[in-house]
Amino acid sequence: MSWNLLYALDLFAISHFAISYYRNCYRKGYRIDFWQLQLFFVCVLPNMLMLPFARSEANAVVLFQDFGAVVAVLPDVFLITLLGYFAMVAGGSLWRLRVGLGMRKTAMHFLELVPRCSIMLMSSRSLLVFYSLLCFSLQMLILGMYFAHDGFGFDLRGYTFANPTLRPVALVISYSSVIIASHCFARYMDSKERVLLLCTLLLSFGLVFFGQRANILIIYFNVLMCILVKLRTRVNFFRISAYAGIVLIFGLYLGSVRAGQYSLGDFFSVLAVLLFYGNNFSDLRDFAWVYAKWDHVFWAGKTYLAAITSFVPRFASEFRDAWAVGVKVDTTVGLDPTVHPGLRPGTFGEGFFNFGLLGVVAVGLLLGLAIRRVDLDVKQAVAGPQPSIRRAFASTMLLGVVGNVAISGNFSGMYILGGIYLSSWLCLCVQRMVQLRNITLADAD
DSSP states (O other), X not given: OOHHXXXXXXXXXHHXXXXXXXXXXXXXTOSOOHXXXXXXXXXXXXXXXXXXXXXXGGGHHHHGGGHHHHHHHHHHHHHHXXXXXXXXXXXXXXXXXXXXXXXXXXXXXXXXXXXXXXXXXXXXXXXXHHHHHHHHHHHHHHHHHHHHHHOSOSOHHHHHHHSTTTHHHHHHHHHHHHHHHXXXXXXXXXXXXXXXXXXXHHHHHHHHTTTOHHHHHHHHHHHHHXXXXXXXXXXXXXXXXXXXXXXXXXXXXXXXXXXXOXXXXXXXXXXXXXXXXXXXXXXXXXXXXXXXXXXXXXXXXXXHHHHHTTTSOGGGOHHHHHHSHHHHHHHHHTOOTTTOOXXXXXXHHHHHHHHTHHHHHHHHHHHHHXXXXXXXHHHXXXXXXXOOHHHHHHHHHHHHHHHHHHSGGGTHHHHHHHHHHHHHXXXXXXXXXXXXXHHHHHHHO
């Protein structure tokens, strides 16, 4: 396929997204919503907008001798991601169907489970404070070990790569901190309980040293998005763009700090390179890199099976050590997985390498179905005379769950989330029993 035709298809897909935004979001009284934003971040930004940059010779600094092979397969990879985009659109449309073998009703029961558990977790301030103090204490404990061994720094992830027995511990602490901090922040936005804001900031501060920028962003992103949906037409795009730019620059600078480069002058001199040719929006390029080196033998679900067994640490499982998706994509292109955290073949890469185009369509339909449900739930929760940010946020937890199914690298977070939900339920049951006993004793007196 010629590059001119490929760019024409790219322009068509971007136009389709823009028209969809105008008709289904802007004309309906919103300036931003979860459906359009997820389409943008999952498909438009890392694939459609990055297509010209993925072809640029500037990528040779990363790809070295593989640059020519990667550019040669870029058209095929782009068409695969384009199929995933339209599968997502189709999945969103399926939510409106009310016919079939009870699929809509069954999906609703499944999709309601996670939001209900999050609402349960946010029902108790004391429980959130307890979890926050526990997570912060664990953060300080592992950071103390890191600083004692390597000195002060911002790359705990690098330390755990060198000490693989500590890596599962760091992941549990990191994921738990993100889950608890985001729930604290969501409840704070409704209740204005300052102790919850303090808990959020404490956990965010600790995560700065973990070297995982995305986790800090996740704490605030969905809650702030719910607020923007609530504001509807009062959203100021100029302010939002300015704030987003500041957050992006801070995130990129944090990545430089993690690598030991503190100079602001040096950082701004390479800012454009980091933005367009670094590993921040490299999904299309990395997908093509793995595709170019792939032996065209499908992985047949092995990376997903490795994710399901992620409760077993990699150092204790030869299967996981070979088939965890981060390891597999690294070894495919010849990188060392003991020092490299894993390439990013995008939302549809893992599905394709396991099951081909069928996997791409399945992932797209699943994501589209879940994101459309979240979009509708959020709009309903923030509408009316008594809008609820915590109820809107609870629905957005589905995005993380479904995202971990599509990209299995962080699947262990599902077990951590389930463990927090279960322990919360047990704690609340004990709390209710104690309160009932106290009331009974008071009545007896």
